[in-house]
Amino acid sequence: xxxxxxxxxxxxxxxxxxxxxxxxxxxxxxxxxxxxxxxxxxxxxxxxxxxxxxxxxxxxxxxxxxxxxxxxxxxxxxxxxxxxxxxxxxxxxxxxxxxxxxxxxxxxxxxxxxxxxxxxxxxxxxxxxxxxxxxxxxxxxxxxxxxxxxxxxxxxxxxxxxxxxxxxxxx
Amino acid sequence: xxxxxxxxxxxxxxxxxxxxxxxxxxxxxxxxxxxxxxxxxxxxxxxxxxxxxxxxxxxxxxxxxxxxxxxxxxxxxxxxxxxxxxxxxxxxxxxxxxxxxxxxxxxxxxxxxxxxxxxxxxxxxxxxxxxxxxxxxxxxxxxxxxxxxxxxxxxxxxxxxxxxxxxxxxxxxxxxxxxxxxxxxxxxxxxxxxxxxxxxxxxxxxxxxxxxxxxxxxxxxxxxxxxxxxxxxxxxxxxxxxxxxxxxxxxxxxxxxxxxxxxxxxxxxxxxxxxxxxxxxxxxxxxxxxxxxxxxxxxxxxxxxxxxxxxxxxxxxxxxxxxxxxxxxxxxxxxxxxxxxxxxxxxxxxxxxxxxxxxxxxxxxxxxxxxxxxxxxxxxxxxxxxxxxxxxxxxxxxxxxxxxxxxxxxxxxxxxxxxxxxxxxxxxxxxxxxxxxxxxxxxxxxxx
Numbered sequence: 001x002x003x004x005x006x007x008x009x010x011x012x013x014x015x016x017x018x019x020x021x022x023x024x025x026x027x028x029x030x031x032x033x034x035x036x037x038x039x040x041x042x043x044x045x046x047x048x049x050x051x052x053x054x055x056x057x058x059x060x061x062x063x064x065x066x067x068x069x070x071x072x073x074x075x076x077x078x079x080x081x082x083x084x085x086x087x088x089x090x091x092x093x094x095x096x097x098x099x100x101x102x103x104x105x106x107x108x109x110x111x112x113x114x115x116x117x118x119x120x121x122x123x124x125x126x127x128x129x130x131x132x133x134x135x136x137x138x139x140x141x142x143x144x145x146x147x148x149x150x151x152x153x154x155x156x157x158x159x160x161x162x163x164x165x166x167x168x169x170x171x
Numbered sequence: 172x173x174x175x176x177x178x179x180x181x182x183x184x185x186x187x188x189x190x191x192x193x194x195x196x197x198x199x200x201x202x203x204x205x206x207x208x209x210x211x212x213x214x215x216x217x218x219x220x221x222x223x224x225x226x227x228x229x230x231x232x233x234x235x236x237x238x239x240x241x242x243x244x245x246x247x248x249x250x251x252x253x254x255x256x257x258x259x260x261x262x263x264x265x266x267x268x269x270x271x272x273x274x275x276x277x278x279x280x281x282x283x284x285x286x287x288x289x290x291x292x293x294x295x296x297x298x299x300x301x302x303x304x305x306x307x308x309x310x311x312x313x314x315x316x317x318x319x320x321x322x323x324x325x326x327x328x329x330x331x332x333x334x335x336x337x338x339x340x341x342x343x344x345x346x347x348x349x350x351x352x353x354x355x356x357x358x359x360x361x362x363x364x365x366x367x368x369x370x371x372x373x374x375x376x377x378x379x380x381x382x383x384x385x386x387x388x389x390x391x392x393x394x395x396x397x398x399x400x401x402x403x404x405x406x407x408x409x410x411x412x413x414x415x416x417x418x419x420x421x422x423x424x425x426x427x428x429x430x431x432x433x434x435x436x437x438x439x440x441x442x443x444x445x446x447x448x449x450x451x452x453x454x455x456x457x458x459x460x461x462x463x464x465x466x467x468x469x470x471x472x473x474x475x476x477x478x479x480x481x482x483x484x485x486x487x488x489x490x491x492x493x494x495x496x497x498x499x500x501x502x503x504x505x506x507x508x509x510x511x512x513x514x515x516x517x518x519x520x521x522x523x524x525x526x527x528x529x530x531x532x533x534x535x536x537x538x539x540x541x542x543x544x545x546x547x548x549x550x551x552x553x554x555x556x557x558x559x560x561x562x563x564x565x566x567x568x569x570x571x572x573x574x575x576x577x578x579x580x581x582x583x584x585x586x587x588x589x590x591x592x593x594x595x596x597x598x599x600x601x602x603x604x605x606x607x608x609x610x611x612x613x614x615x616x617x618x619x
Contacts, residue, residue, distance in 0.1 A: 045535065047361035050266055055361040059522045062361030062510050064535045071401055075394050079537055084390035087540035126547060162365040164547065165540040
């Protein structure tokens with residue numbers, strides 16, 4: 001089993017992981033979604049410096065979202081279901097599409113998976129629909145039990161003028 | 172059009188101040204606001220640090236007027252209408268850049284970084300008249316332009332008071348931002364823009380609103396508590412400088428918060444704070460006191476939300492945010508937002524500032540969406556004009572007093588009106604200042 005883990009993540013396997021992650025968000029199965037990440041995951045959505053360049057250094061430049069550690073994602077999931085967030089009270093209905101998947105070797109047996117996404121969402125509160133789109137960059141790391149976990153996820157959001165709300169499940 | 176008194180019911184002697192819902196959703200009123208407020212007076216344009224060197228520029232909107240702020244080869248900063256005198260195209264379509272010469276993308280008329288026309292393509296052979304030659308072909312300078320401590324202001328109308336008169340006492344509050352470093356203030360690279368389906372004045376009021384914090388942001392408050400516990404375990408989560416502040420708790424009976432109102436619609440709401448390790452400025456607490464005195468230092472560590480009417484808000488609470496309000500229509504607003512910090516800030520402090528900012532202020536964070544969604548519910552609710560008068564301007568009316576108070580005296584601040592009280596006071600008379608200025612701008616436009 002461990003020999004199989006050390007082989008390169010195949011594209012069908014990578015697609016399966018991405019599709020399952022997207023589906024978990026669409027279906028609001030957030031516990032399943034959180035279980036796909038390593039505890040030390042780096043979750044990052046850069047902001048844009050100007051028309052053409054996203055920010056690249058989270059320590060000196062602003063990001064739209066930047067978290068080190070799954071605990072922060074757990075906070076966000078907690079907030080969505082807390083009953084204490086006006087913006088989360090009536091959630092948007094979301095449908096992700098992920099494609100154009102490319103797998104590249106990463107360091108220490110990890111796999112870098114590049115993809116394109118669209119995330120359509122409809123807000124029943126206001127009867128408005130919108131689509132966020134951009135690129136994902138996932139780093140998958142084998143956990144030793146034959147599973148690949150997300151050790152890093154970068155979302156490059158192309159349409160970064162945000163209509164009111166952009167919560168994690170909408171991206 | 173309705174009369175002013177049909178929109179703003181201001182009867183201080185009777186203890187009444189009410190706003191008509193139409194002020195927030197009538198397209199005809201919005202048109203007047205664009206002409207007489209956003210295009211008829213001073214607006215904040217940006218920070219000088221956005222055009223740091225010779226030939227650097229950035230572009231902004233003054234209401235609907237596209238504007239260009241540009242530094243020439245000698246370092247002089249000027250403001251122009253960002254539109255070619257030839258056919259009207261924007262000379263600089265990008266948000267910022269560097270150019271010794273700006274060339275119109277449409278017919279190649281060119282301008283230097285002082286706005287002077289350098290060439291008209293094929294001028295000779297163009298069969299122009301003498302009258303054309305006698306006309307200026309330079310970029311149109313903004314009728315009003317000025318800089319205070321790195322804060323750049325402009326006006327599309329010449330009929331404005333001098334900038335320093337307009338800012339008045341609030342220069343002392345801008346000083347509290349600029350003085351955090353001997354080198355001044357800068358934008359953290361990376362801007363965030365969002366829109367909401369609501370009137371621009373909802374944002375104007377929310378920044379000054381101490382009353383909403385525990386109602387709109389309980390999830391954020393509880394998360395601070397969760398993180399405090401998790402921090403001990405993992406060391407990976409982060410604390411917030413909001414934790415130590417008591418002005419929003421609803422529990423303190425001593426004076427912990429208040430508001431100041433100034434001429435021309437500028438206001439400050441504040442909460443008493445103190446240096447804590449979670450504050451990005453914590454390491455500077457002693458040096459700030461040495462350089463500025465303890466009174467100014469203490470004020471720097473207070474929660475401060477400053478509005479320079481009508482479009483600039485500097486919020487220093489969980490982190491430091493600079494907001495520019497851009498109305499799009501009566502029921503749609505665009506917010507351009509940045510994290511600001513003192514130049515030369517240490518790496519760890521800057522990182523802490525940025526992390527707290529993202530969590531609290533971003534539309535992808537955990538506080539701002541709870542505000543903007545509420546704005547949209549207000550906007551929908553404004554359609555209910557069976558009873559047109561809003562009751563959200565009354566808290567504090569029985570306590571408001573002319574002039575300043577002890578806290579203001581400590582930094583020689585002289586507001587027109589002030590209130591200070593416990594954490595449950597949550598003054599709403601602060602918004603009245605916005606509407607007194609609104610009424611001043613509309614005098615002669617709308618019947619009394």
